Amino acid sequence: MIAALSGAFDDISKAIRLHRVWIALAHEDIGDQHRRTTLGPLWMLVNYFAFVGTFVFVFVTKDAINPSYIAYVAIGMLVWFYLNETISVSVSLFQREASFIQGTTLPLFVYVMRLTMQCVIRAAYSMAGCVLILLLSGYGTNMNWLFSVPGLLLIILATPAFVVVFAFLGAFFPDSEFIVGNMMRVGMFFTPVFWVYSGQEGVQKYAYHWNPFTYFLESVREPITAGTFPMHALAVTGYFCLGLWALALLLLGLYRKRIVFLI
Amino acid sequence: MTAIKLNNVSLVYRLFEKLTLSAPGRRRSALGGNIASSGTKQVVQALDDVSFELKAGDRLGLVGPNGSGKTTLLKVLYGIYQPSAGTISIAGKVDALFNISIGFRPEATGRRNIVLRGLISGWTAAEIEEKMEEIIDFSELGDFIDLPFKAYSQGMAARLAFAAATALEPEILLMDEWIGAGDASFQEKAKRRMDELAEKAGIIVLASHDDTLIQRVCTKRMVLKNGRVESLT
Numbered sequence: 001m002i003a004a005l006s007g008a009f010d011d012i013s014k015a016i017r018l019h020r021v022w023i024a025l026a027h028e029d030i031g032d033q034h035r036r037t038t039l040g041p042l043w044m045l046v047n048y049f050a051f052v053g054t055f056v057f058v059f060v061t062k063d064a065i066n067p068s069y070i071a072y073v074a075i076g077m078l079v080w081f082y083l084n085e086t087i088s089v090s091v092s093l094f095q096r097e098a099s100f101i102q103g104t105t106l107p108l109f110v111y112v113m114r115l116t117m118q119c120v121i122r123a124a125y126s127m128a129g130c131v132l133i134l135l136l137s138g139y140g141t142n143m144n145w146l147f148s149v150p151g152l153l154l155i156i157l158a159t160p161a162f163v164v165v166f167a168f169l170g171a172f173f174p175d176s177e178f179i180v181g182n183m184m185r186v187g188m189f190f191t192p193v194f195w196v197y198s199g200q201e202g203v204q205k206y207a208y209h210w211n212p213f214t215y216f217l218e219s220v221r222e223p224i225t226a227g228t229f230p231m232h233a234l235a236v237t238g239y240f241c242l243g244l245w246a247l248a249l250l251l252l253g254l255y256r257k258r259i260v261f262l263i
Numbered sequence: 264m265t266a267i268k269l270n271n272v273s274l275v276y277r278l279f280e281k282l283t284l285s286a287p288g289r290r291r292s293a294l295g296g297n298i299a300s301s302g303t304k305q306v307v308q309a310l311d312d313v314s315f316e317l318k319a320g321d322r323l324g325l326v327g328p329n330g331s332g333k334t335t336l337l338k339v340l341y342g343i344y345q346p347s348a349g350t351i352s353i354a355g356k357v358d359a360l361f362n363i364s365i366g367f368r369p370e371a372t373g374r375r376n377i378v379l380r381g382l383i384s385g386w387t388a389a390e391i392e393e394k395m396e397e398i399i400d401f402s403e404l405g406d407f408i409d410l411p412f413k414a415y416s417q418g419m420a421a422r423l424a425f426a427a428a429t430a431l432e433p434e435i436l437l438m439d440e441w442i443g444a445g446d447a448s449f450q451e452k453a454k455r456r457m458d459e460l461a462e463k464a465g466i467i468v469l470a471s472h473d474d475t476l477i478q479r480v481c482t483k484r485m486v487l488k489n490g491r492v493e494s495l496t
């Protein structure tokens with residue numbers, strides 16, 4: 001146990017010393033994905049804007065026309081898409097990096113941070129799209145928005161742990177790539193991304209209270225839609241992150257040397 | 264002091280057998296490698312009780328048929344694989360050349376790839392800056408250095424890979440078979456550089472099927488067969 005943790009911290013500290021590697025590689029990745037396109041990475045802003053814009057401006061009914069619902073959906077989708085994308089691409093992380101893992105001695109956490117960095121850069125573009133929608137919908141800005149910052153930081157902090165857990169899952173159980181893909185697709189409907197929970201009984205109640213993603217979403221969204229500091233959501237998210245990190249460290253410590261034989 | 268020491272090193276690859284309905288007819292392979300099964304898993308014993316010692320200035324040539332464990336041994340020395348049994352101790356800064364394209368991004372230019380390769384090997388920005396021109400000179404790529412890596416021929420890629428791997432004068436250099444990719448004049452240059460490296464009390468381990476290359480470059484020769492050391496002279 002102690003040995004596992006010290007192994008994990010060794011891997012992480014080596015990776016942090018090599019921070020220039022994953023920063024450079026993440027930039028190359030983003031560049032490669034958009035090479036030869038005219039808009040380049042701005043496509044990510046366009047994608048988000050088109051999707052959420054379509055949703056809010058086409059599906060709005062009379063009660064949903066109010067700007068606070070638009071903000072609700074826009075922020076919900078921002079956070080949901082971020083977590084969804086991170087988890088979905090994490091499952092195949094080690095398979096995708098196979099040639100590096102089998103050819104260099106870089107610590108595994110370098111690949112984790114490379115993906116984290118990539119996801120954060122993409123999310124920054126989506127976030128620009130989100131702010132644009134908030135402004136266009138006539139939703140005024142105010143100081144309460146700052147209460148969202150701790151939630152955003154917590155999500156970024158949780159990202160490497162999500163990546164580690166799902167990357168190991170994908171390496172040990174290749175079937176999980178498809179299972180996780182399906183679950184995330186269905187998960188959107190079980191998470192209050194575009195539906196509002198207002199005390200109903202039944203499935204929605206459980207989906208609201210027992211879904212960890214609810215709290216990730218609410219800790220960013222509540223300050224903007226309700227103007228309050230999201231104490232409860234932050235607390236739950238915080239505990240969830242601690243648990244996730246503990247699991248991630250354990251996996252990294254125990255199994256990092258096995259990965260090269262599995263991919 | 265630069266040194267390598269292996270004691271009874273073994274390495275086993277475990278393969279997960281896919282479910283299949285066809286009969287498991289087995290044929291003996293004339294090549295190296297031992298397949299065995301343990302339970303539902305197949306295992307390949309790639310290295311079997313390998314022990315040897317190298318000291319500063321040694322240049323070891325690894326020979327043996329395909330599948331005899333040369334690449335596996337190099338990867339164990341580099342630290343990519345942890346041996347299944349046995350101990351290994353290495354003193355010295357190691358660099359390795361396995362596959363020409365490892366660590367190179369096809370879309371990035373040669374110059375950018377040198378930077379990335381340097382970062383991956385843990386060089387500082389100053390070291391990369393300092394070695395850049397020398398690497399470009401040694402590789403003789405000229406203006407091609409600013410073209411994407413995917414536009415390089417095999418031999419050009421080999422020149423760049425070799426120049427980059429040897430630029431920072433690793434104390435231990437591991438090389439897999441492909442080194443024969445360059446043309447004659449490059450081979451000559453590469454040999455000179457390997458000589459320099461060995462004279463600076465470095466260690467070179469080179470796997471190759473090219474006996475003349477091994478004779479030209481190496482001072483010791485180890486024959487692997489089925490993952491075992493057959494002879495070391």
Ligand SMILES: Nc1ncnc2c1ncn2[C@@H]1O[C@H](COP(=O)(O)OP(=O)(O)O)[C@@H](O)[C@H]1O
Pocket residue numbers: 276277278295296297307308309327328329330331332333334335336
């Ligand atoms: N990733 C792997 N998974 C399973 N078996 C492998 C793997 N890599 C190599 N082997 C097996 O290990 C043995 C040694 O391979 P290798 O070291 O590549 O030989 P060489 O480089 O001498 O041709 C072979 O029998 C090969 O089939």
Ligand SMILES: [Mg+2]
Pocket residue numbers: 333334335439440
């Ligand atoms: Mg080989």
